Amino acid sequence: MNTVLVTSTGESTGKTAITLALGVLAKERGLDVGYMKPKGTRLQSSTGKTLDEDPMLARELLDIDAEMHQLEPVVYSPTFIQGAVRGKENAEELSEVISHHFEDISAGKDLMLVEGGGSYRTGGIVDLTDGDVADLLDAEVVLVADYQHPSDLDDVVAAVEDIGPDRLAGVVFNRVSDAAYDELETEVAPFLEARGVPVLGVVPTEKDLAGVTVEELANELGANFATDAPTDAFVERFLVGAMGGDAALRYFRRTKNAAVITGGDRANIQRAALEAPGVKCIILTGGHRPVGAVIGKAEEKGVPVLLVNGDTLSVTDRAEDIVSTGRTRDERTVNRMRDLLYEHADIDAIIGDIEPSGDDAVDGDDE
Numbered sequence: 555m556n557t558v559l560v561t562s563t564g565e566s567t568g569k570t571a572i573t574l575a576l577g578v579l580a581k582e583r584g585l586d587v588g589y590m591k592p593k594g595t596r597l598q599s600s601t602g603k604t605l606d607e608d609p610m611l612a613r614e615l616l617d618i619d620a621e622m623h624q625l626e627p628v629v630y631s632p633t634f635i636q637g638a639v640r641g642k643e644n645a646e647e648l649s650e651v652i653s654h655h656f657e658d659i660s661a662g663k664d665l666m667l668v669e670g671g672g673s674y675r676t677g678g679i680v681d682l683t684d685g686d687v688a689d690l691l692d693a694e695v696v697l698v699a700d701y702q703h704p705s706d707l708d709d710v711v712a713a714v715e716d717i718g719p720d721r722l723a724g725v726v727f728n729r730v731s732d733a734a735y736d737e738l739e740t741e742v743a744p745f746l747e748a749r750g751v752p753v754l755g756v757v758p759t760e761k762d763l764a765g766v767t768v769e770e771l772a773n774e775l776g777a778n779f780a781t782d783a784p785t786d787a788f789v790e791r792f793l794v795g796a797m798g799g800d801a802a803l804r805y806f807r808r809t810k811n812a813a814v815i816t817g818g819d820r821a822n823i824q825r826a827a828l829e830a831p832g833v834k835c836i837i838l839t840g841g842h843r844p845v846g847a848v849i850g851k852a853e854e855k856g857v858p859v860l861l862v863n864g865d866t867l868s869v870t871d872r873a874e875d876i877v878s879t880g881r882t883r884d885e886r887t888v889n890r891m892r893d894l895l896y897e898h899a900d901i902d903a904i905i906g907d908i909e910p911s912g913d914d915a916v917d918g919d920d921e
Contacts, residue, residue, distance in 0.1 A: 555660060555663055555664060555665065555666060556664070556665050556666070556694070556905065556906040556908055557660070557665075557666040557668060557691055557692060557693040557694065558576070558665070558666070558667055558668065558693060558694050558695075558696055558723065558904065558905060558906075559668040559669075559670060559684060559687060559688045559691070559693040559694070559695045559696070560572060560573040560576070560667065560668070560669055560670060560695075560696045560698060561670035561671075561673070561674040561684035561688075561695055561696070561697055561698070561713070561717070562670065562673055562674065562697065562698040562699065563673060563674065563697065563698070563699040563700070563706075563709040563710060563713050564672075564673050564700070564709065565672045565673055567698045567699060567700055567728055567729075568698060568728040568729060568757075568891070569669065569670065569698045570608045570611075570669060571887050571888055571891040572696075572698055572726065572728065572891060572895065573589075573612075573667055573669045574589075574611065574612055574615055574616065574667075574888045574891075575888050575889075575891035575892040575894075575895050576667060576895065576901075576904060576905055577589060577612070577615070577616045577665075577667050578615065578616070578888060578889070578892045579892055579895065579896065579901055579905070580664070580665050580667075580905050581616065581617075583910060584910035585664040585665050585905075585908065585910045586662060586663050586664045586665070586910070586911065587616055587663065587664070587665050587666075587667065588618065588620075588659050588660050588663040588665070588666045588667070589609070589612040589613075589616055589618050589625065589659075589666070589667045589668075589669070590609075590624075590625055590626075590655070590656055590659060590660075590666065590667075590668050590669070591608055591609050591612075591625060591626050591668070591669040591670075592626070592627055592628055592652045592656075592668065592671075592682070592687055593626075593628045593630040593670075593671040593676060593677050593682060593687075594608075594609070594626040594628065594629045594630055594631075595630045595671045595672045595676060608669060609622060609625035609626045610622070611884070611885075611888075612625070612669075613625065614885075615885060615888055618659075620658075620659045623655075624655040624658060624659050625655075625659070627648075627651045627652045627655050628648055628651070628652065628677075628682070630671060630676065630677065635679065638679045638680050639679065643680050645680045645681040645682065648680055648682060649681075649682065649690055652682075652687070652690060652691075653690060653691070656668075656691055664908060664910055664911055665905055665906070665908070666691075666693075668687065668688075668691060668693055670684035670687070671684060674697070674713045674716060674717060675716070683716070684717070685716050685717045685718060685721065688717065688721045689721070693721070694721060694722075694723040695717050695721045695722050695723060696723050696724060696725075696726060696754065696904055697710070697713055697714065697717065697722065697724070697725045697726070698725075698726050698727075698728055699713075699725055699726070699727055699728070700727070700728060700729055701727045701730055701734055701738055701742065702731065702734055703734075704742070707742065707745075707746075710725060710746070710751075711749075711751075714749075714751055719750055719751075722751065722752075723752070723754065723903065723904060724751065724752030724753060724754035724900075724903065724904075725746065725751060725752070725753050725754060726753075726754050726755040726756075726757065726895075726899055726904070727753070727755065727756050727757065728757045729757065729758075729759045729760075730756055730757060730758050730759060731758075731759050732758070732759070735756065735758060738756055739756055743756070752903070754899055754900045754903050754904055755895060755898050755899025755900065755904075756898055756899075757891075757894050757895065757898045757899065758894070758898065760890060760894060765788045765789045765790035765791075765811060765877055766788065766789055766876060766877055767785065767786050767787065767788055767789070768784075768785040768786070768787050768789060768813075768834060768835045768858050768860075769785035769786065770876075771789055771813070771835070771860070771873065771876060771877075772785065772858075772860050774872075774876045775837070775860065775862050775869070775872060775873065775876070776862070776863075777837065777860035777861060777862045778860070778861045778862075779858060779859070779860060779861070780838070780843060780844060780849055780852075780859040780860070780861050781849055781852045781853050781857070781858050781859045782853055783852060783853055783856045783857055783858040783859075784856055784858070785835075785858050787811075787834040787835065787858075788811055788834070789811060789812065789813045789834050789835060789877065790810075790811040790812070790877065791809065791811065791812050791813075791877070792812065792813050792814075792815055792837075792870055792873050792874055792877075793805065793806060793809060793812050793813070793814050793815070793833075794814075794815050794816065794866060794870055795814050795815065795816030795820060795823035795824075795826070795827065800826075802822070802823050802826040802827070803826040803829055803830065806826060806827055806829075806830035806832070806833055807829075807830045807831075807832070808832075809830075809832045809833075810831075810832035811832060811834055812832055812833055812834065813833070813834060813835045813836070813837055813873065814827040814830075814833050814835075814836050814837065815836075815837045815839065815866055815869055815870050815873065816836070816837075816838065816839070816866065817838065817839055817840050817842065817866060818838035818839060818840050818841065818842025818843060818844060818861065819840070819842045821844065821845055821847075821848055824836055824838070824844055824848045824852075824859075825848065825851070827857075828848070828851050828852055828855055828857055833857065834857070834858075835857060835858045835859070835860060836852065836857060836858070836859045836860070837860045837862055837869065837873065838859060838860065838861050838862065839862055839863075839864055839865060839866045839869050840863075840864075840865065840866075841861070841862075841863045842861075843861065844859060
């Protein structure tokens with residue numbers, strides 16, 4: 555059996571979609587695939603319990619026959635972290651629990667996929683970073699990273715050093731823009747490989763996986779529209795308007811595919827946002843309706859204005875959570891990531907060039 559742990563340099567890199575897409579690709583080869591996320595970090599409350607949504611999706615898409623407490627032995631919640639700081643969690647016992655459940659759910663599998671926490675460092679307070687988990691479960695590690703600028707390599711190199719060269723299978727760069735793609739392949743990949751770090755994939759940005767549409771965002775926020783404008787533009791990031799009009803305009807003009815979040819009574823910020831081509835919508839907080847001149851200009855420029863109750867900080871937190879996690883975990887996303895990995899990554903090097911065992915053995919060259 556091969557065991558592959560998928561970790562990342564930071565949160566919201568597409569780690570879950572990549573992990574599950576690898577599972578789909580492995581199942582297409584006839585492999586019996588298992589899954590585990592030892593540290594549940596993307597938590598929601600359901601039926602009185604706090605659980606991670608990622609193992610729920612894995613169980614559905616990969617036909618995993620295991621209980622949630624096996625797939626997610628440690629619920630890495632704020633309460634857990636607080637308890638660990640106060641000495642109420644025993645690192646050795648937690649490791650034993652993870653090992654016990656891993657042994658149970660990996661029995662008879664050809665491939666075990668282990669999804670890391672929020673980043674490779676998550677779990678350090680109980681000696682369960684992703685590197686520690688890889689050692690515990692004897693797993694090879696695939697590191698998922700974003701890349702926009704050469705300075706991003708600092709995070710990659712730091713993660714590689716933490717994980718250790720003996721554990722690292724290689725790096726998959728995800729959501730690489732057209733502008734950075736050639737540089738990554740011709741300069742960055744050779745640089746890393748010269749340091750003994752294999753680059754296993756360079757996955758390009760896929761527009762409809764990079765954010766949410768304005769309409770989807772409005773639905774998730776429970777917002778009302780103050781304008782009659784198209785709502786199919788994609789939003790990838792959020793800017794908080796809390797400065798003067800001139801400073802805001804300079805700030806807004808430096809970004810793209812953004813939503814500006816500001817108070818409904820900040821007309822100067824709203825006007826500045828409408829002058830920036832990278833602003834795809836404006837979200838007004840506090841239940842205030844903008845002045846008629848702003849609505850008219852927004853409709854003229856085709857920029858939707860959303861009205862949301864709540865303060866700017868809480869709305870920003872909700873919106874960022876929607877973009878970073880709310881839409882990247884569904885069957886459509888996993889299937890699209892499956893296609894991207896098949897086209898742009900070395901699947902054999904990631905999951906191992908292994909033959910299926912048992913009655914499910916099939917020809918792996920069907921595609």
